[in-house]
Amino acid sequence: MVVPSALVLVCETCGEVPHRVLSGRISGRDDVVFQGTVKCSSCGRVTSVTHRERRPLAVPIVVSERQESSRGTIEFAPEEVITVGDRLDHEGHHIEITAIEVDERRVVSAPAAEARTVWAKRIDRVVVKFSVNKGNRTAAHEFEAAPDEEFEIGDIVDLGRERAVIHKMHVGTTTMKRGRARAEDIVRMYGRLVRERTSR
């Protein structure tokens, strides 16, 4: 197992928050043991920790997309509770849990350790946020796109009655002023209205 880049740990000051892993190693067989140095994402305190958690369970999953379905496994912490309607990332796709089987019964919610199979559907649409400069004001638009649909700086987006050209995108923690990105990776796009010439 590789050392994670972040762990949710308890900080004395901030409570249970993500901590960035500065250095460390993973060991253990039944449990996963992390030993290393972490930094609280909230107050910045650096501490050395030994963190032990149960090795994740691989639960069989059937993911459907339109008419097709595929079988695989998905990892959960043993004590984690799975609930119908949960939205997760799985193998690069957004999925939503639609059914959970426990002892030949379908249940709405169960601990991962009891789930024999879970069913899910691909969620095909993601919401793209688009702030559009309209002269002396900025309007916030949202529209849906396929997760893997690509947007490029300079693209013109149809907003119904108006059209706007993309001039900047926030992707992850970076700001892009050229290039392209997938809809699911875009935090927000920025653009300005395209002045239309009336043609008839």
Ligand SMILES: [Zn+2]
């Ligand atoms: Zn803290």
